Amino acid sequence: MEHLADILRQLFVLLLAAKIGDEIFKRLGQPPVIGEILAGALVGPAVLGWYEINAETSLFAEIGVVLLLFQVGVETRLHDLVRVGPTALVVGALGVALPFAGGFLLAALLGSPLEVAIFLAAALTATSVGITSGVLRDLGVLGTLSGRVILGAAVIDDVLAMLILAFASGLAAGSVALDQIATLVVVAIMFIGVVLIGGTRLLRRRRSLLTDPVFAETPFLPGMIIMLGLAALASQIGLAAIIGAFLAGMVVGESSERHALEAEVAPVAAFFTPFFFGAIGAQVNLAGLADLGTLALVVGVTLLAVATKFIGAVIGAIRLGWAQAVLIGWGMVPRGEVGIVVAGLGLQIGAIDGELYTVVVAMAILTTLIVPPVLPMLVRRAGGAEELEFRDDG
C-alpha cells in the first residue's frame, strides 16, 4: 500500500511537471517536448529526486513511446513509405555505416580490444525515432516527404542495428554463429514484411474487419491489443518495441473507422507520452561526469555520434535537395533509449566497463536533447508549410 502510494505520487509529480514544462515551452514558441524533458530532469534523481527510474515508471515511459509510434503509424500510409523506400534505404544504410565505422575507428585509436570496439560502434548506430517523430507531429509535418523518409529510414536502421548487435554479442561471447544471425535478420525482415503487406492488405480488403460484429463498436481496443502484441513480438525477435508499434499503427490505420480510432488513441497517448519524455530527462545523471577524462570522452563520442549519423543521412538524402537532406540528417541524430539499451547489454555481458557505459548513456541522452530545439528551424527552411500538401495523401 505504501509502495503503491509512492508510485502514484511519482507518476503524479512527473505528469504535473511535464505538463507545466510543456505549457511554458509552448508559450516560448519552442517544441513542448523540450519542456517535458527538462521538467523530467528537474524532478528526477539528479536534481529534486521526486521521481525515480524503477520497474513501474520505466514501463509507463516505454508504453508512452510505444503509443507515440503507434499514433505515428496510424497517420502513415504504406504507399507513402514505399514511395520514399529507395531514399529511406540509402539514408538508413549510410546512417548506420558511418557511425559504425566512426565508433570502430575511435575505439581502435584508443587501443580498445575488438569486442569493445564493436560494442561502442553498435551503440553509435541505433536511431531512436521517438523524439523526432514527437516534434514533427507537434509541428504537423509528419506526413511530409522528409518525415516519411525519417520514418522509413528508422525502420531500416533498426534492422541493421539488430544485425550489428547480434554480431557484437556473438563476438563478446566468443563465437559468432553466422547462421543464427542470418536467421534473426530473415525473421525480422519477414516480420516487417508480413505485418506491413499482409496486414494492410487484409484491412484494405475488409476495412471494417476490426469493427465487425465479432468485435466492439470502434477499432480502439482491437488496435491497442494489436499494438501490444506486435510491440511484444518485435521486442522478442530483437527489434525495438516501437518498430512493432509503428507497424501496428500502419495496419490498424487502414480501418474504415480510422478517425474514430485517432480520436480515442489521442487521449491515451496524451496521458502516456509525457512519461516517456519526462523519463529521458530523469535519466540525466551528472555525477558520473565529474571526472575530466570521462567528460572529454563524452564530448568526443557525442560529437562523433552526431557528425557521423548526420553526414551519413545527409549523403543518403542529398538528391532531395540540401534543406531536406539537412532536416532528415538532423532528425536521425537521437540515440535515445535504443542507445541506452545497447550500452546496458554491453555492460551486462562484460563487453564494456562502467566508464564506457556512462559515456554511451550520456551520448544517447545528449544526442536526444540537442535535436528538438533545432528541428523547427530546419522544418521551416525545408519549406514545411508548402510541403503540407503531402499530408492529404494519407
Added chain:
Amino acid sequence: MEHLADILRQLFVLLLAAKIGDEIFKRLGQPPVIGEILAGALVGPAVLGWYEINAETSLFAEIGVVLLLFQVGVETRLHDLVRVGPTALVVGALGVALPFAGGFLLAALLGSPLEVAIFLAAALTATSVGITSGVLRDLGVLGTLSGRVILGAAVIDDVLAMLILAFASGLAAGSVALDQIATLVVVAIMFIGVVLIGGTRLLRRRRSLLTDPVFAETPFLPGMIIMLGLAALASQIGLAAIIGAFLAGMVVGESSERHALEAEVAPVAAFFTPFFFGAIGAQVNLAGLADLGTLALVVGVTLLAVATKFIGAVIGAIRLGWAQAVLIGWGMVPRGEVGIVVAGLGLQIGAIDGELYTVVVAMAILTTLIVPPVLPMLVRRAGGAEELEFRDDG
C-alpha cells in the same frame, strides 16, 4: 529488453483474453466484467500461466480501478451524494459493524489470540466498490438512488475500515496510540471534506478553471493529474487510492467541459479497466485450498463475510424498501483488493499466519466473484429502468 518484451506480452495476453471474455458474456446477456474476470483466471498462474502478478501488471490493475472510480466520480454530483447522506451513513456503519463483530466472534470461538481476532475482523469489514460500480455502470444505473447509496456508503465504509486497521496494527505492535488513530481519522475526514466541498465549490464558481489559458484545451490532462495526486494522497493517509480517485472525479466533473472530459477519459479507462478485472481472476489460486480444513474455513469465513455485510447494509437501507435494500446490501458484498491489502498487512506484521492469509484472500476473491452475476436481476427487481430518471440530476 527481454524483460520488457515479457511484460508487453503479458499485457497483450490479458487485454486480448479480457476483451474476448467481455464479448462472450455480453452476447450471453451476462455482465461483461465476469467474462473479463474468468479470462484473467484462465490466462493467469492457476491455469495457463501466461500472465503473472508482478510490479508492472499490478500497477496496471491498480490504475485500472483508479480510472474506473474516477470515471464514476465524474458521473456523480455532490448534491446527489449529500441527499442520500444519512442512509449511506447508516449503511456504511452497519455494513462495517456486523462483519467486524462476526469476524471477531468467529476468531474468539476458534480460540485465536486478540490480535488475530481483530485482524480477521478488520479484513471482513472493507468493501471494494470497484466491481459493483463497474457492473452498475455497464447497466447504466449508477446514478440511481441505490447506486448513490452504495457509493456514499463505500466512502464511509473506507474511513471506518481505516480506523479499525490502524487500531488492529497498533494492537499487533503492542501499543495502541489512540491520539495517533484520532489524528488519522481527523486527517481522513478533513481530506474528504476539503476535497469534496472545497474542490467542487471552487470549480462550480469557476467552471472553466481547468481549461483556462493557464491550462490546455480540455480538462483531460489536468483531470488525470488531479486523479493521480488525490489517489496518491488518499493512499498515503491510509485510505484506499480509489477513494481519492472517486473524489477527484467528483471535483473535476464540475468543470464546464465535463462532456469533453468524459469522452477523453472513456478510452483511457477502457484500456486500463480490463487489467483490473483480469487481475482479480489471475489472483485465483486453488493450490492453497487443497487442505480440507482450510477449505472448510474458507467456506465458513466467506459465508460469514457475505451474510454480515449483506444483513448490515440491508438493515441500514431498509427504509428505501426491500428491493432497493437487497440491491444495496448485495452491492456492498465484494471485498476485492481492499480485503487482500488488509490480509497482506496482517501477514507482514505477523498478526496472522500463512493459512489465515490464504483464507482471507480466498474470501476476498469469492465475495468479489459472486456479486456480478446476481446484480442485474436485483437491479431489475429494484426497478432500475424507472429509476433512470434520477440520472438527469447529475
